[in-house]
Amino acid sequence: MQINFIEHKAFNLTPYILIVLAFIGLIVSVWFVMVPYISLKNEVSSMEEQFEINGEAESEALQLEKLVEQHEQLSDYISNIEEGLIDHIALVDQLIAFLPNSSRIEHLHYIQDESIEVTMSSARFKDIAIYNESLTSQPYVTDVSFQFMERSNEGDFQAAYRIVINSNKWMEVVQYDD
Known part of the structure; x- marks a missing residue:
């Protein structure tokens, strides 16, 4: 043990x-x-x-x-x-x-959106008056201002207009013609 x-x-x-x-x-x-x-x-x-x-x-x-x-x-x-x-x-x-037959546009200038200055020349004084009358009779023309008139060296008359166009009425004329 x-x-x-x-x-x-x-x-x-x-x-x-x-x-x-x-x-x-x-x-x-x-x-x-x-x-x-x-x-x-x-x-x-x-x-x-x-x-x-x-x-x-x-x-x-x-x-x-x-x-x-x-x-x-x-x-x-x-x-x-x-x-x-x-x-x-x-x-x-x-x-x-609108120009009479013996007339022509010498100068065209856009003054503003709705104003145009046009210088035309014609051999006859009567054509300037006819053109003015045809412009004023148009419904889209608001105002026609006669700016000046002079006789050039060639014997033609030159006249300048300021034309104010109503664009809404002009658009109606354009749409009516289409």
Whole structure:
């Protein structure tokens, strides 16, 4: 029989098990906190990137919208000019049509939107009066101002008129002729 004089103490594992369990609990807690934090951080960074992309796209869209608006304005402006040119050409043709046979227009100048200065020349003084009368009898002519009359070196009479046109009535005449 052996006698063991060394005292044998029972080994208590409980504190070590509690430390290991606390460490595992700490790791699990950190994991539960860090995983949502990291995923939120990734979402925030992707949202910031998307925000920058959207901002650039919005600025490009605004620039394109401005370009489209400018294009439409220019198209409207060009069509108005073209319509105005057609109307002015028809008006000039009409003013030339009123000239007596031996007369001609020497100078035609647009003063304002609805004012035209016409200088005509004719061999006969009577033709100047006839032209004045034919202008004043037109419904679209608001006013005819006789500016001056002189005799040129060639013996022709030159007369200048300032003619004020009512654009609304002129448009009616143009539409009626079409």
